Amino acid sequence: MKYMLMVFENEQNFADRNDMAAMDGLMQRHIAFQKEIKPVHVGGAGLKGVATATTIRTNGGKQVVHDGPFAETKEQLGGFYLVDVPDLDAAIEIARKVPLMKDGAIEIRPVMTVDAKPIA
């Protein structure tokens, strides 16, 4: 089963982008993490900050393009991993190890499949 691991962190934790040691440290941890999950790692990416986000909202058929993320929350989607593992417990185990700058949350969502496989 494929799962998307969405990494939510408070951008404030990255406010000091001049703290190269911290940024490097996090980067190194992501590289090590990717090496560790290589056999099940399907994809993923880090995202630029919410200041770069643009949202298109459709409401009653009308579309409005506006600046910023779709929802202003303390923690924002900062990146994601796509993994292919047997079940939720395996996904949880990997999600626990996703590196974070400080505090944050990883949301695990199963990826929809299009093939209508019979049960069992």
Next chain:
Amino acid sequence: MPSQSLDRTVREASGRIIAALAARFRNLDLAEDALAEASLRAAETWPRDGLPRDPAAWLYRVSERCLLDTLRRRRRETGFDLDPPADAPNAEDLLLDDNRLIPDERLRLIFVCCHPAVATEARAALTLKLVCGLTTSEIARAFLLSETALAQRLVRAKRKIAEAGVPFEIPRPEYWPERLDAVLSTIEIAYSKAHEDAAGAGPHAGFAAEMLDLTRLLADLLPREPDVLALAALIRFAEARRPARIGADGAMVPLSEQDPALWSWPLIIEGRRYLGGAAGGVAASPRVIQALIHGAWCGRKSLAEPAPWPRVLVFYDALLTWRDDAVVRLNRAVAVAEVNGPQAALDDIACLDTATLAQFPPYHALRADLLRRLARTVEARAAYDAALALAPPSAEALWLKRRRDAL
């Protein structure tokens, strides 16, 4: 054959059958539907042909066939493959039937029902339904929910399990403590529903028995886990005292005034055996300590014997080092009052956060009792009124009113 004995057979066997089928086919709905169909067939054939040699084994075999039939039908519909239809059970099958051949996968089923990915409020209901075989309407009554609301909660939980890919596995050792804790908390929630009903005649009474069965099952499956044994002990001690919890007049009887002659001694002896395995005298976790407290009470042979307050206080002190919260502090204060006097207890609870406790009837009830003993009658009356204003269960309300009116 009376339908009641069919119902009982189904209930007793359903946890094992659903667990075994779900473990094999990885699908809770298919397992449940198959058992439901097998039960219908039993209702048709058992009265006509007589009770099978081993009714549970019969149900398992027929459920398994129903499930395989469903799978074949679905495969045909989706054009996948065409297996021959299932054989009807022959004489040899029936001779071989023995429910010991049903693989016992209930522990895995319990871990699925209590998976942290399942909504907390659905875990207890799902466990009662799938592991204990209670009907949706029984569970709905116990949880004070409409049957529709409870059914929806169960459907959502099962859908989550299926779609999020919750595995039908025992958790890995490193996550064992966390996951086992989720299972035990679920049982505690379910049991507290049963225990609230002090008289034991209300809708929860029936499943107190299920909680005894479920904790016995867990203790059999995990005989080395102190917390599992402690919970099995605690539930037995609490159930043992049920007959003494309400007086002839319908008012609550406090633990220290309960007549041990009314307690169920077979349950207490069973509880002690579990507690011995859990603790060996060592207070190793909050659950073990709580079981030790209940065990201390259940050691009292008659009202003539002094109540075990000093020991209870020692255990509460130990519990406090694990869990320092308002509920533990309140319970400890009851023991403090007996050992060091009501003023000491009142001083102890004075430093608690009254804002959060204001909605908690036992807080006002304890204050009222302490103030009464200190002859601060006006304040005591106000505290009794505050407790009663929160609409506690009727047996408790009656007891509080009586105390207030005796001021």
